[in-house]
Amino acid sequence: MISTFDKVLVELGVGDGQLLAKILEYSNSPNTCYVGIEIDPKQIQKARDKLRGRNIYLINDSFENALSYFPDDYVDEFIFVLPPPSYIDKSMESQWILLYKNIYKKLKEKGTLTIVTEIINDLLGPVSDIEFRSWKNWLSSKFVTIGFIIKEMFDDSPCHYSSHFLDQFKADQLRIKLITLILAKSNSQTI
Numbered sequence: 402m403i404s405t406f407d408k409v410l411v412e413l414g415v416g417d418g419q420l421l422a423k424i425l426e427y428s429n430s431p432n433t434c435y436v437g438i439e440i441d442p443k444q445i446q447k448a449r450d451k452l453r454g455r456n457i458y459l460i461n462d463s464f465e466n467a468l469s470y471f472p473d474d475y476v477d478e479f480i481f482v483l484p485p486p487s488y489i490d491k492s493m494e495s496q497w498i499l500l501y502k503n504i505y506k507k508l509k510e511k512g513t514l515t516i517v518t519e520i521i522n523d524l525l526g527p528v529s530d531i532e533f534r535s536w537k538n539w540l541s542s543k544f545v546t547i548g549f550i551i552k553e554m555f556d557d558s559p560c561h562y563s564s565h566f567l568d569q570f571k572a573d574q575l576r577i578k579l580i581t582l583i584l585a586k587s588n589s590q591t592i
């Protein structure tokens with residue numbers, strides 16, 4: 402069914418659907434298929450109550466299973482806002498690197514992955530500039546190793562993004578620093 406659309410946008414961890422609703426408000430194209438993936442049945446039900454349309458598909462499954470439904474070189478845009486720690490934390494890299502390699506494979510040649518993620522000081526104090534900079538360098542280098550090109554990287558989240566957790570995190574900017582990475586699939590076969 403999805404193959405009848407010109408574009409495919411996939412949000413990973415769609416939660417209660419607040420962000421996808423915002424994205425649709427901002428740019429709902431009838432030729433784009435919007436897919437949300439969420440493992441929690443209660444959250445996906447909330448998303449289903451909010452989001453309806455012939456171009457919206459909400460999948461109640463894990464990222465790993467749901468990604469396997471897409472052919473390679475198929476998705477135009479992935480969005481991952483506030484990945485759970487097991488999908489982004491430094492200490493858990495060996496667990497999550499495979500998911501991003503798979504995302505890379507599923508992207509079209511000029512496709513993008515937008516990640517909004519956060520650093521929180523271990524002692525719950527303010528995040529220092531040095532700590533912030535070194536974390537950003539480490540994170541971006543991980544995605545470059547997979548094969549992504551860093552298209553954009555900026556502090557904070559895109560201004561039209563809003564979600565349950567994002568709104569909470571933005572209220573505590575001293576202790577929680579956000580960055581957005583917009584990663585593009587490169588032309589070279591690095592995987």
Ligand SMILES: C[S@@+](CC[C@H](N)C(=O)[O-])C[C@H]1O[C@@H](n2cnc3c(N)ncnc32)[C@H](O)[C@@H]1O
Nearest residue numbers: 414416439440441463464482483564565566567
């Ligand atoms: C930190 S929340 C962010 C939710 C939403 N993006 C937001 O910004 O409010 C992460 C979401 O990912 C979902 N999630 C966690 N692990 C998952 C997995 N393996 N597969 C699918 N969804 C998962 C959680 O249930 C949760 O809704």
